[in-house]
Amino acid sequence: MPYENTKTPTRDIVLLVCIMLIPLALSAFFFMGQSLRLDEAQSLWQTSRSVSAIFKQVGSDVHVPFYHLLLHFWQIYFGATIVSARLMSLLFYELSIPALYLLGRTSFNRRIGLYAAFLFALSPFMNWYGNEIRMYTLFTFFTILNQYFFVRIWKARTSLAGEEQRQSHIWAGYILTAVFGVFSHYFFFLNLLAQVVFYFVRWKTFPEGSFRRFLFSAGVVVAAFVPWVLYVLRLGTIGFQEPLLTPPTSVNLFSTFAQFLFGFQNDNINTFFLALWPLVVVLALLALRRKRRALPETEYFLATIILSFAVAFVVSLAIAPVFVSRYLIFTIPSFYLLLGSLFVTYEARFAVFLQRSLALLMVVMLAVEIASPSTPVKENYEQATAYISAHATPQDVIVLSAPFTLYPVQYYYRGASPIETLPLWDRYDFGPIPPFVAANLESEAKTAVGSSQNVYLLLSYDQGYEKTVYDYFNSHYQMVDKEHFSDDLNLYVYKLRYDTAKTSQATTTALR
């Protein structure tokens, strides 16, 4: 089907500008001022170093270096602050909105493009990562662009006169976005995999010579990426800094879709949404309408989602856990486009009802995500460290577990108390974080607390041993205070000695 290759109507431009204002406003009022989170602190730490150190750091992580290099230079020009770094993510989020509109318009029509862009701007999930100092919006942006060029290539056979002359530009755009894409996130290869599968299923509908050009494109991507692979293999340290991931279950599978629509919600809300899954069947049933057959475009976007989820799931079970909803963020544009295209298969009034209901529900859940203290991804290290700064003295010690939570705590903490981790870890030592060994806990804990007067035990990011650490301190020391800052971020204060003249304020606080 020929795509709408006309000039973008002024009305659409105005609407897109309005849509783009939504994340901007949400960011300004709610998201930008949030506390730095672990991953963000890690990004800031990694990108604050030299280019060669960045390569080494990222090579030891589970990521690729494009985002880190970009952020490194961004901070040089725009300042090394949290807001500045978050603005870069927001920029790519904002740019993704018109890109998604274009992709939708090219694949289906302008109305579906607009609706998908609207959902994208309302998305609690996208808004979260649109304000996080991580590569996810960059990754999403290049995925959308790459999909756009792919669809343009595919539709070139049926395009209008004059399109042929622009083919080289489209191929160049495709190759360029593919190269940038694979350096944005390893999961970008799943996007390319879906394109390969779609090509082999629909090869007859691609323009002549496509196979040769795709081979060339693949050659360029491989040539660009192989040096990085060799470098990482030479380092031999990939995954050194990755938090422990557990193998996914079917719940993770469906939770990811729920997150894509309704963002990060507490267990009760998630359970409610997931329990209603049979109603998805209703949507499928109502789509059974005369001559409403799935278009190849639908198959392409569906393939992107299904293949990506399936590969991530199977790899997680068979090799190593990699099934993380944020890694699959690049499928959100496909998901929203599919929803938009599904809705228009329904009877007109019902379609409008569904479109508005979904948008409204997303707005409500966005509000809950922002307002609820039980939103699971909130990490209020800023408040936690502020509390510690106000209470801890140089005679006290701060003990962190898991060890990598050192990144956000060190970013914020300006006090004089020493910071230790359990298990003990020196982040300047190259290599993986030492594993937790229960038998070593006592000796490591004694080393960590030394002769301090009070211990500020900050527990977050449970790596499977948090309770053991908590139990140890509880059974060996007297708890004098405890604070809860956000989901899974808890502070416990223990008194070790009474013989110091000046007691900290913490010790005077009644046990709550």
Added chain:
Amino acid sequence: MNTNYDHTPHDLRTDFLETKTPKMLFVINAVLAVAYFAVLVFFFPIGNKLLFALLIAGEIFHLWQVLTFLYTVWDTEYEAPRNPSFHPPVDVFITVAGEPVELVQKTVAAARAMNYPNFDVYILNDGYVAGKDNWRDIEALASRMAVNCITRTVPGGAKAGNINNALKLTKSPLVAIFDADHVPRGDFLRATAAYFADPTVAFVQTPQFYKNYSENFITKSSWEQQELFFGPICKGKNRLNAATMCGTNMLISREALVDVGGMCTESIAEDFITGLMIHARGWRSVYHGEVLAEGLATEDLLSYSKQQFRWARGALDVIFRYNPLFMRGLSWAQKIQYLASASFYLSGLFVVLDALLPVIYFYTGTVPVIISGMLLASFFLPYLFFTFYVIQRTSNSTFTFPSLGFSMGSFNIQLQALYSAATFQRSAFGITQKKKLEGNFVGLVKWHIAYAALVVGGIVVAFLREGFSASLFNNIAWGALNIIIFLPFIRAAFPERTRNQSVPLGTPVAQRTYAVRKH
């Protein structure tokens, strides 16, 4: 512009016959179906044993349905050999039992106008034995239109008896049979007689198209139900020499019919059983996938229900009285095909069982399996969605939600038919009503409404018992899903605005305009 669906101009008379589908889709569908079944049966701890047994019985039935469907539609492109120059004499029977004269007149006129060298038209007038007032008018019509009229005076055997009576009084080697409302196209005989160059061919069946498709919701949904059957299913059966005899729009060999003792008079689905007998005697059958005659669908829910009951009862007779498994002369493919067709009408039983599971949970808290909802969903949803996709591909996107709703919503009719077939009750043959009966037919959907009430009441009971829980939400969703599926059938019970324009031949749907009138 909405570009989410195919804008290719399409025609109701040909769309459903474009059935070619990649076989890989069937393989994937079968794998998903078996995987879902295996997971459900073997991987979840059993809850209530009785409910579990019923659930598994239902799943076995659904698996049977899916696998036999896939087997049937595996190849729908087979075409039987034919000789277009083969033109043996034909007697054209138009069966009449009280239908309006104007209606019969159109059919007779079209039959007379058929482009074929050697045929006679007979009106088989059963009005007298059926006690219809207009039987004399039909005789007068025959006289006026210079066609033969055979008026029975001795009753028996309903439509089958009528045809058997005419067989004794006629002699052409081939017999074309049309219901009073089924208007044949000019090339009907030329297109179908060509297959009889093969002397082993017993009958050629053509689709039963409803030209009043756009009349109202019921006619539309009825035709959409037919499309799946007369499209991929009948075309698939053609490959397996298991074409279904439908009693109208067909050409049949007199010799074959005589060989089985004429049309079967012992069942109210005389056509279906006669076809079975013919196959058992080793004759061949052909399905000609082209609309060559156009009839009328029932226009109200009462007439629809009666027709469905007749079809269901006749089909279930195959299971209870003429079970093909134990019938000699049938190939295994034919046995499977007849069982698959007949067992379709057992669906009602399993629709009810499935629908009752959430209700039982609401009132008792009992479940058939102790299940992780998301694990179930991860097998069930791909299986279900893919099955829908395959059905859409094989039916060229003519399968619709209302047609599914009608099939599943007819559970009460199918249960009635099941009871009467299982207890060998006699059921009278009823002529399908050709004129719309006015009013609403809420009584026909009382069970559906009662189910909705049970669900609503059950939600309250379950909430009082356990408060809001994941299980409660999940079962509310299942209950809601069942109610939504019944909605098309419930809707059909109430008067509606109708579209009173029939579909001219060859008119693409996109160009049709509807005249809307209020009742």
